[in-house]
Amino acid sequence: MSEKLSNLNINFMGQRKTAATLSAIFLLASLVALLVNGLNLGLDFTGGTQVRLDFQRSVNLDTVRGVMAEQGFSDSVVVYYGSESEVLIRFQGSMEEIAVVAINADLEELAPGARVQSTASQAGAYQSEIVISDIEDANAVAEALFPRAIYGAVEVGGRREEGTLFRLQGNIADPVTDSLIAALAEATDRQVQLQDLSYVGSQVGDEMAENAVIGLLTALALVMMYVALRFQYKFAVGAVAALIHDVLIVVGVFAIFQMDVDLTVFAAVLAVIGYSLNDTIVVSDRIRENFRKI
Numbered sequence: 001m002s003e004k005l006s007n008l009n010i011n012f013m014g015q016r017k018t019a020a021t022l023s024a025i026f027l028l029a030s031l032v033a034l035l036v037n038g039l040n041l042g043l044d045f046t047g048g049t050q051v052r053l054d055f056q057r058s059v060n061l062d063t064v065r066g067v068m069a070e071q072g073f074s075d076s077v078v079v080y081y082g083s084e085s086e087v088l089i090r091f092q093g094s095m096e097e098i099a100v101v102a103i104n105a106d107l108e109e110l111a112p113g114a115r116v117q118s119t120a121s122q123a124g125a126y127q128s129e130i131v132i133s134d135i136e137d138a139n140a141v142a143e144a145l146f147p148r149a150i151y152g153a154v155e156v157g158g159r160r161e162e163g164t165l166f167r168l169q170g171n172i173a174d175p176v177t178d179s180l181i182a183a184l185a186e187a188t189d190r191q192v193q194l195q196d197l198s199y200v201g202s203q204v205g206d207e208m209a210e211n212a213v214i215g216l217l218t219a220l221a222l223v224m225m226y227v228a229l230r231f232q233y234k235f236a237v238g239a240v241a242a243l244i245h246d247v248l249i250v251v252g253v254f255a256i257f258q259m260d261v262d263l264t265v266f267a268a269v270l271a272v273i274g275y276s277l278n279d280t281i282v283v284s285d286r287i288r289e290n291f292r293k294i
Contacts, residue, residue, distance in 0.1 A: 027245065030252020037255045042262035043077070043200065045212075048092040052196040053181070058084035059188050067187045071180055072098070077260070086195070094199045095173030102176065103130075103145060110144055111135045117162045119172060126155065126167040133163030142166060150175055212266045219270065220244070223277055231284050239280045246276045 043050070061078050064087055068076045076091035100116045107114040117131045135141050138156045141164075146154045152169030177197065185192045220240055228236035250272050254261050 023245065026249050026252070030248045030255065033252050033255035034248075037258060039251070039255055039261045040258045042260040042265075043090045043092060044262040046092060047200045048090055049094050050196070050198050050200065051089045051180075051194070052081055053087050053089065053184065054193040054195050055085050055087060055184075055188060055190040056193070057190055059087060059190055061087070063188055064089070064184060067180075067183050071183055073180075095176050095197070096171075099172045099176045103172070106145055107132070107141075111141060114141075121171075126153075126169055128168040128170070128172045130166050130168065130172060131163045132166065135164055138164045138166075212263070216247075216266075216269065216273075219273055223273070227281070227284065230281075231288060235284045235287075239277065239284065242280050243273050243276050246272055 061080070065076070065078050068074070068078060068089065068091070073089075073091045076089055078087060078089050080086065081088035096119055100119060103116055107116075111134065114132055114134045117133050119131075120129045121127065132141065142154050142156050146166065146168055148154065150170065151172075151174070154169070155167040157165030157167060177194070181192050181194060184190075220243060223243060224236045224240045226236075227239045247269055250269060251261075253259075254265065259265075
């Protein structure tokens with residue numbers, strides 16, 4: 001057996017046309033998927049809400065995911081954070097946006113045609129401002145939609161061009177957050193404590209996406225410079241072409257199956273570049289040795 005292995009000779013170069021054909025098919029499929037489907041960017045790039053909860057004791061993530069789906073957060077990402085009792089939940093949109101949807105639904109019955117026009121955070125005595133259009137009895141709307149037991153003091157401001165202004169002592173997203181925590185506590189039979197709630201805007205996400213692309217291009221440029229100095233310029237072109245080939249196929253898989261692309265995936269792509277470069281350097285070194293012999 002060992003003798004057979006020692007004399008093993010596989011004609012890899014004889015399969016070069018088959019390999020090139022398969023490579024071309026994979027590249028074409030990846031490019032088509034990227035152009036047609038695009039990438040399904042995750043919260044790291046699109047922005048969204050991140051909630052960190054402490055369940056006191058270990059909790060099943062599937063149970064948490066089920067509650068999130070029932071509460072309307074079907075696209076949420078649920079993972080452990082440090083331990084099995086702390087959970088990190090991420091989803092697109094903000095609590096305020098979800099609260100506005102709920103308020104508009106209540107307005108359908110209370111004042112048909114009325115809609116929330118804008119919301120804002122306010123420092124000082126009032127945490128939130130909300131402007132609602134097409135309402136006649138502002139005080140009745142304030143009593144029905146913003147009870148003091150939930151929102152604290154409520155001030156009805158003067159009418160504006162876009163509608164009536166309401167100032168709330170509490171945050172308009174508090175009922176949504178409280179409802180979510182209560183549902184999780186009931187489903188998991190745990191005491192749930194909110195550790196952190198933060199929102200990443202789309203502007204920050206766009207900046208992260210831009211930085212990721214710049215980082216990827218910088219890595220390719222540095223690889224090309226290193227190979228050109230270490231070997232020859234034509235080897236550098238071949239190395240970068242191989243890296244682009246590998247990266248396009250990996251990214252194409254995410255485009256075909258529409259899997260979320262976040263910073264973890266970007267780190268994996270950089271790892272692919274590292275392993276691909278390692279193989280390329282080994283092959284280039286052997287080619288240089290053969291140049292000296294032949």
